[in-house]
Amino acid sequence: MTALVGNQINVKSLRQQERKEKLVMMGLTIPYLLVVILLIVIPIGWLFGTSFVGPDGSFTFKHYIRLVESKAYYRIFVTTFEISVFTTLICILIGYPLTYFISQLPRRAANLCMIAVLIPFWTSLLVRTYAWLVLLQRKGLLNNFGIESGLFSEPLPLMHNQTGTLIGMVHIMLPFLILPLYANMRAIDADYLKAASSMGANQLRAFWTIFFPLSVPGLLAGSLIVFVICLGFYVTPAVLGGGKVIMVSMKIQSNIELFFSWGAASALGVVLLALTIIILYIASKFVSLDQMSSRG
């Protein structure tokens, strides 16, 4: 009897100790959380608040109403969507065949190709943007090549417009599409395709009825990630657009640095954030969040 009671006390104190230890372990995340609270939670909360405050300090929807009514803001939203949609579509169009090709190669050759995908991924954004500036300018490599080979007689305006922005953006976004798609395609069992062809499906049919549907989750995840990064992108459109392509992020920047208009900037920011969260939430249904880290 006494032994049993002693045992119970022991269990109880051990439980307490375990709980205490878990608390200590949670405590290890405090410095991290402190930085996030100071530099993310408080500022974003404040931005949210500011977006509802007028110049006289009263509560107002005026910043949001202006987003809807003003022609200039309408134009910016349209541009941002156009660039993001086109970039995503072009990425799908050229990223899918490339990833399919790599996924069908033997391991070693595939790894080599993946290095080619990762090189731009890890080259500084500014360096790549600069390279495109060199390639796309009036007397750049592409225009010279086109004129010398007789493809066109006048240099094409490839830069300081939407075309240049799109080319640069596609180059930067492509790896974000390829990486999740490649992981998905690698995991598709080749036996399914063999089974399909042994039962008489030709290659096209085997691809469209077996392979493609199985690769859709990776494709969807990659596309959503690309789209969401495009929405908030700043550096490349600012340089390659030459001031003619104005996206939401650039308007936020100029509202603050040139016009000191925090109200307008924060309303834009809140809209951008809301869109980002919605799209990331959808994407998180297909891919784990830590695979979606974005840069730029």
Next chain:
Amino acid sequence: MGFFNRIVSETQIRLGQRLWLYIVAILILIFLVAPSFIVVPMSFSGSQYLEFPPTNWSTRWYLHYFNSSEWMAATWTSVKVAVMTIFVATPIGTMAAYGMLNSSTKITRLLFVVMISPIMIPLILVAIGVFYFYVKVKMVNSILGLVLAHSLIAMPLVLIIVMSALNNYDMNQEKVARSLGATRLQAFFQITLPQIRFSIISSALIAFLTSFDEVIIALFISGGPNSTITRSMFLSLRDQIDPTIASISTILIVISSGLLIAAQTFGKRKDSD
């Protein structure tokens, strides 16, 4: 044409039938890598103008870079900030990763989302948020401010790398050490840390690179004598193009590929060996 009749897939597709895919894929691969490589010959051009391929060669842009006190100051700021970011982001991120994995309660899932939010939210919003906060606490244009902001976006990467290393590590080893009388701290430093050290080194290198490459936050919160090199590069690219950028770009490519190869080798080394 025996060559084109070679079978290239497990479902008996012949090379000839797939040729179009090979050509398309190679063209796209060139599109991906060419811009990173074009910068290197550009940097040795002798011309004032952006021409490719260069008509004459020289190292004048490198000389210009190394002799310019502004570029040197900006480089020094970037290196300082990036090194300090390693020492803030790596310990904080590692601690958090360890804490998260040892306290698997229901809120850790939510905590994880909060913790990686700095790299999920558009950087422009992080930048204006941090800028707002620094205006209030008078930390704009300060080194400390840059280090904290860069740590903010480097910590999630450290967290992800170290968490995945700890996931592959058998935490029972610590229990063994503790049952033999080690304290938790001793168990961590003597048993766990040596086994995940390569992942931690690799995450530190990535923290360095994250800070060193960061543009948008620096655009808002750095300036004057504490401008970072990326900030100066961005302004130069946007406003007037200085060929010095090509030489700096080449140096950046060398640094980042060196660090990545290092990070990869450290990351690949089986941590449990």
